[in-house]
Amino acid sequence: MPELPEVEVTCQGLMPSLVGRKILDIKVRNYSLRFPIPEDIVLLCGGVIDAVQRRAKYILLRIGSNTAVLHLGMTGHLSVVPLNTPVEKHDHYDFILDNDMILRYNDPRRFGALLWTSGDPNAMKVLSSLGVEPLSELFSAQYLYDHLLKCKGAIKLALMNNKIVVGIGNIYASEVLFKAKIDPRRVANTITLKQCEVLVKIIKETLQFSITQGGTTIRNYSQVDGSRGAFADHLQVYDREGQPCPICANPLSKVILGQRSTFYCSKCQR
DNA sequence: ATAATAACCTGAGGGC
DNA sequence: TGCCCTCAGGTTATTA
Secondary structure (H helix, E strand, C coil): CCCHHHHHHHHHHHHHHHCCCEEEEEEECCCCCCCCCCHHHHHHCCCEEEEEEEECCEEEEEECCEEEEEECCCCCEEEEEECCCCCCCCEEEEEEECCCEEEEEECCCCCCEEEEECCCHHHCHHHHCCCECCCCCCCCHHHHHHHHCCCCCEHHHHHCCCCCECCCCHHHHHHHHHHCCCCCCCEHHHCCHHHHHHHHHHHHHHHHHHHHCCCECCCCCCCCCCCCCEHHHHCCCCCCCCCECCCCCCECEEEEECCEEEEECCCCCC
16 A cells, blocks of 8 residues: 555654654554564563664664554555554554553554564665665666666556665556656666656656645555545546546546556657 | 556445 | 445565
8 A cells, every 4th residue: 555655654644653662562462464463572661762764665663773664555554542542453562651542553465573682783684685666866867767777568567666776666657657757667678868858757746746735545555643645636647548638638548557557648658 | 676466454435 | 135246545576
């Protein structure tokens, strides 16, 4: 469910509730996620959460010299609720905090993750081979161009390849390609440097703006406090097959790329 | 070594 | 009401 903006909004929503809080206990009800939750996760107990950070679509809780690494998968949701809040179906784990509150994780599809390390989190297997952050200086037109040259597949798949750039998922990939007027099926290595300049600018602007809107809520995702993400009101093509293109009114098309639904305007995007 | 595709799960919604 | 099918903001192991 969540792409970069949704994870970033989740991080920002967690900060006021978590930073400075001591973890009194960790209760796991269902260890089954993308990876089984490690039994020794309880070693984080007693630590204080110093910071909440994001890397790609992962949430990092810095706890002294330790780091908890969380992922929301497709349907994961974190909330901070009072102690004794009734447990619901698919509530996987609780971090019991020192102010009678709980950090609680719910995830019906179990594609999320909860890991931890006492060392450098960037050395962990899940983080070590990730590409650059799209909102960082490292994500430049030249960087994108250099990497696209090596991609013989569709440009949309390249944008979603987290070895190149992280955080762009299925919704934003369709949206930014529409704004850049590029056909999502275009072979990546045919994209010009000039087009990379446009793409990079649009990606940064779109992700940044979505963060200010609280992300995109279509079905499962909601912010930490349960409210929806208003960027859904700004989607131009995603999930709009057959509806008129916002630019030229031509009915929007849908195609499957990499097993994922892809939406575009066959007249505006080339 | 890069690229298609199968797999991991549950739940919602549509068609009959 | 219920069954069967398809689809869903992600990632990775396996195959070609």
